[in-house]
Amino acid sequence: MTLKLENHPCFNDSARHTFGRIHLPIAPKCNIQCNYCNRKFDCMNENRPGVTSKILSPLQAMHYLEQAIALTPSIAVVGIAGPGDPFANPDETMETLRLVRAKYPEMLLCVATNGLDVLPYINELAELKVSHVTITINAIDPEIGSEIYAWVRYNKKMYRDVEAAELLINKQLEALKKLKEAGVTAKVNSIIIPGINDTHVIEVARKVAGLGADILNCMPYYSTTETVFENIDEPSPEVVSEIQNATAEFLPQMKHCARCRADAVGIIGEINSDEMIQKLAEAASMPKNPGEHRPFIAVSSLEGVLVNQHLGEADRFLIYGQDKNGCSVLLDSRAAPPSGGGQERWKALADLLKDCRALLVNGAGDSPTKVLNANGIEVMVLEGMIEDAVSGVFNGLSLKHLMKSSQIHACGTSCTGTGGGCG
Incomplete structure (x- = not known):
């Protein structure tokens, strides 16, 4: 089996107008709480991580994927990006990846995670030829991280403040190192939050580059209602560009990110079609195993x-x-x-x-x-x-x-x- 890694539209700018991706929304739970994150809203015109109109079981997701590929033949990547964290839902995530790999052996597989709980699964991810993993790392300084994260839940224990941020950062960096040792292409997302970590992102870039990250996505913070950060202004395009130019000293930049939903499908930047929205709803209304x-x-x-x-x-x-x-x-x-x-x-x-x-x-x-x-x-x-x-x-x-x-x-x-x- 030969995977065409260059066809991933998020990791390769030249591929994004030709090859599409689909996010399967099978992971509702999360293990951290970010101060910019609110998952209550579901506007079909809103593009941001964590938003989805439906949650699917792994087998529902496979039914939906089959429909999606028939309607959108440009799909080259199957990803899991929430709406929570894939590895706060490890059983659903790994079962889905196994099912997709078995049925579509030439499909690129991708996951996006905060990195807290991915470590135990990296070996199997590599065995399944999950070729691309994204980790969102917003800080490498626990003091700064403590301003971004309200809490972290690890091994059924809650952590807060600097202790939570330190735990999360250590797990993220360890996961990045192990992913690269396993031969997985790794992208790091860093969300630019004015007044919080905007002057710190360059340090994040320096650190993750040293651990072998392949590409950096400096994402502008998205102001979301009913969050701790709702009154923080979004960074201007000029500020984002300055940070991208500065961090480019360490890593290639992804500059075409559309801040995709957890149920995104098709070419990056295009909204989900009415037909795909209907197919997602149909899959969600089926038994957890649609064959039953x-x-x-x-x-x-x-x-x-x-x-x-x-x-x-x-x-x-x-x-x-x-x-x-x-x-x-x-x-x-x-x-x-x-x-x-x-x-x-x-x-x-x-x-x-x-x-x-x-x-x-x-x-x-x-x-x-x-x-x-x-x-079931x-x-x-x-x-x-x-x-x-x-x-x-x-x-x-x-x-x-x-x-x-x-x-x-x-x-x-x-x-x-x-x-x-x-x-």
Whole structure:
């Protein structure tokens, strides 16, 4: 297998008008919170990392990719860039990369990460011939980094301030070094934040060049509502150009970055077509494994009107389907497996709901969620009217307005962002 590395439009300016890329949005969780990052908004005209209209499972992503390649034959690169960090979602990320490599052996594979948790996966990335990796490194000085990052979550422990920045920076630099030892082409993104790190980016360039980085992307900070940095002005084109010229002493520059969405598809700079937006929505509304026939949705409810019962307290589950007109209808009520029994109880529940693509609950523990997810049943923690939630799932609509805060903050803790990612 010979990969045409020169066809990557982000790493090669001459390729960007000919070859396209697709980002598969399969990684919703993040392991850091940047003070410029807000994942709540989804405007189809907004291009910035972390924004996506849908989240896909690995198998949904493969179905979507097949449709995308048929509609957009210019695609030469399959990338994973969030909407969170790929390696805060390592199972989904690695499964997707394996599936793509197996089906499309000549496709370039690419991931964009903050670098915190990528180290354990670098050897397999190299084995899968993931040819391009981008790490966003905004500082190499922990004091400066502490102004950029609100928190870092590593090995289930939260870090803040200088300690968080120091941990993140050390992991980033170690990952960059190991990527280059593994023969992977590495790009470094540095976001220029006026008054924070704008005079420091040249030091970042000097450091990462010494570790073997191949190209540098000095990205202008994007002002985003409801973030710590929302009142900071974006850097002027003149300032960005000055920094690019200064850092060019150390590394080649990427100057054509379009700050792509986590669901971007096609030629860089072009917005997603209406047809591709529809294909993404269709994929998201399918069972997690589109090859399975899972026509129903299960709901845990106290009275049958609201999604308002914790999974562990449910004694029965309401089963919804669709009539011939596509309207949601209650079809059945199934008794829950008896309490106790640990993992066996959740395996029994997975078997009980094996014809359901999703289970809507008001709360759920990690153990049952993992078992049900592994059996193709998506556990969705919501609050609100059953009719709205079920209809939304069947039709692939956004359910952000129904999600509980513990789901929106995917890191699982209170934070200033959505946990959606800073890759």
